[in-house]
Amino acid sequence: NRTIYTAGRPPWYNLHGELKEPFVIGLCGGSASGKTTVANKIIEQLGVPWVCMLSLDSFYKVLNAEQHEAAKRNEYNFDHPDSFDHDLAATILKKLKEGKSVQIPIYDFKSHSRLEQKKNLYGANVIIFEGIMAFAYKDLRDLMDMKVFVDADPDVRLSRRLKRDITERERDLVGVLQQYNTYVKPAFDQYIAPTMIYADIVVPRGGENNVAIDLIVRHVRTQLEQRGFNFREKLRYAHQGQPLP
Ligand code: C5P
Numbered sequence: 001n002r003t004i005y006t007a008g009r010p011p012w013y014n015l016h017g018e019l020k021e022p023f024v025i026g027l028c029g030g031s032a033s034g035k036t037t038v039a040n041k042i043i044e045q046l047g048v049p050w051v052c053m054l055s056l057d058s059f060y061k062v063l064n065a066e067q068h069e070a071a072k073r074n075e076y077n078f079d080h081p082d083s084f085d086h087d088l089a090a091t092i093l094k095k096l097k098e099g100k101s102v103q104i105p106i107y108d109f110k111s112h113s114r115l116e117q118k119k120n121l122y123g124a125n126v127i128i129f130e131g132i133m134a135f136a137y138k139d140l141r142d143l144m145d146m147k148v149f150v151d152a153d154p155d156v157r158l159s160r161r162l163k164r165d166i167t168e169r170e171r172d173l174v175g176v177l178q179q180y181n182t183y184v185k186p187a188f189d190q191y192i193a194p195t196m197i198y199a200d201i202v203v204p205r206g207g208e209n210n211v212a213i214d215l216i217v218r219h220v221r222t223q224l225e226q227r228g229f230n231f232r233e234k235l236r237y238a239h240q241g242q243p244l245p
Pocket of ligand 1: 032071078112131132
């Protein structure tokens with residue numbers, strides 16, 4: 001069951017030339033619930049080379065001039081399942097699962113638009129797919145091996161969102177509150193919270209919940225081992241061929 005590598009990059013194949021599929025973790029939760037913190041802690045603790053993160057935010061649809069003006073007035077609904085190009089997201093996630101490299105659109109929250117350039121992502125051992133509507137589409141759900149819902153107190157989410165939107169996304173206090181009350185909060189109740197039923201694990205208190213993160217990491221490591229992932233071998237490879245101490 002030895003593994004050989006192609007051109008020093010994943011995807012990697014076993015001796016029979018069979019592609020070993022990456023493990024896909026779906027991470028869903030309300031805006032500012034701590035999805036990114038949970039994802040980063042999973043990545044850090046997994047200790048596996050080539051973990052990549054894919055965000056549904058990258059697949060926000062391109063707005064026309066009228067929608068763009070509405071967005072600038074905080075009057076465009078970014079919290080609706082139709083706001084995302086989930087077909088493109090599913091196509092890209094499928095390709096990544098097949099070990100192919102892909103080009104991801106880059107989304108700019110300040111200008112509400114896709115940037116000209118794209119980001120290259122290579123095949124990975126573990127893919128984390130995160131987003132507020134990550135569980136809202138069956139085609140995306142079907143590509144996930146494990147689904148985690150990150151939960152957080154609504155007041156905590158609102159205060160984090162206010163801070164983030166003002167400091168990082170060039171928004172003002174009144175506009176953030178208007179958008180939150182008109183779209184973000186109702187969308188959580190209508191579209192996001194109901195998808196909790198698809199979760200294998202619900203993580204209360206988001207990124208602070210180290211016990212839940214530890215359980216997730218243990219499960220993923222077991223699953224990878226069952227798929228033939230050899231942690232010692234891969235870590236040696238990650239250390240550029242140097243034997244592990
Ligand atoms: O990072 P987070 O999961 O919070 O990103 C999703 C949120 O980003 C949505 O709740 C949406 O209201 C917001 N958004 C925005 N402006 C955009 C696109 C999304 O405020 N141009």
